């Protein structure tokens with residue numbers, strides 16, 4: 001297979017701020033894998049939280065190119081094992097390769113990815129819409145703008161948590177989920193925050209504390225009035241067994257798992273451990289969001305809105321209807337199309 005790589009600067013509609021960082025744009029990498037007259041496409045959204053940069057992604061593609069050159073795409077399971085073994089980490093770049101492979105395979109088969117997986121597109125969940133850390137006035141304005149989304153995901157973890165939640169509840173009585181992005185770094189503080197959020201009708205809380213503190217998290221799970229979902233604490237299927245006593249559910253992202261194949265293994269592992277499953281994303285274009293959306297009939301919660309936060313999405317694919325429900329494309333493969341720009 002021939003690999004080609006390009007990057008695109010994705011501009012945010014609003015400055016994107018979470019507990020640890022803020023950004024006005026993201027420069028994601030896009031790949032094409034071409035063989036036998038068919039081209040599969042993938043996307044990598046690097047995240048410094050996982051030691052990824054634009055340069056490290058591009059370096060990984062250089063490492064993978066000779067392997068892909070000789071590979072038979074139909075042996076995609078073995079091929080991705082080989083790609084995973086080239087280097088630890090760099091899962092965003094690995095995800096781009098896996099997405100492009102699965103796009104290629106399902107185009108060749110003439111099936112949309114969800115159909116290849118045997119899934120019913122009627123069962124896609126409603127996606128939440130994320131609101132980054134901001135001033136109370138801007139948060140209220142963003143909530144008005146997001147009127148078609150019945151579920152909001154609110155980022156907390158700054159000194160303004162109270163002002164933010166006050167603004168949220170003044171603006172709406174919609175379902176609200178909270179993501180602290182590891183910010184409340186003490187189990188007692190985290191419990192106080194969660195107890196307070198429960199009084200505001202929050203549905204669940206994502207990654208309240210820094211990752212790697214599973215004993216503290218097990219204590220928190222026992223005492224928490226709300227379900228707690230792991231995000232930064234979980235990347236791969238092998239992380240899941242030890243998380244089961246510490247969390248009620250996990251947030252799977254293609255950019256953390258290294259693609260669709262590992263995300264499917266994670267879904268089944270999580271189910272075997274009785275965990276709830278959320279499918280989330282980084283700041284991604286409609287290419288990677290659509291890939292995740294094809295898996296979404298398998299999960300409980302979706303937070304697949306990275307593309308909706310962009311000013312210049314280079315692709316079209318999965319969409320969101322007027323009730324916030326994900327709608328999958330019917331075209332073969334991932335079903336993405338480049339957008340005229």
Ligand code: MG
Nearest residue numbers: 179206207231
């Ligand atoms: Mg999160």
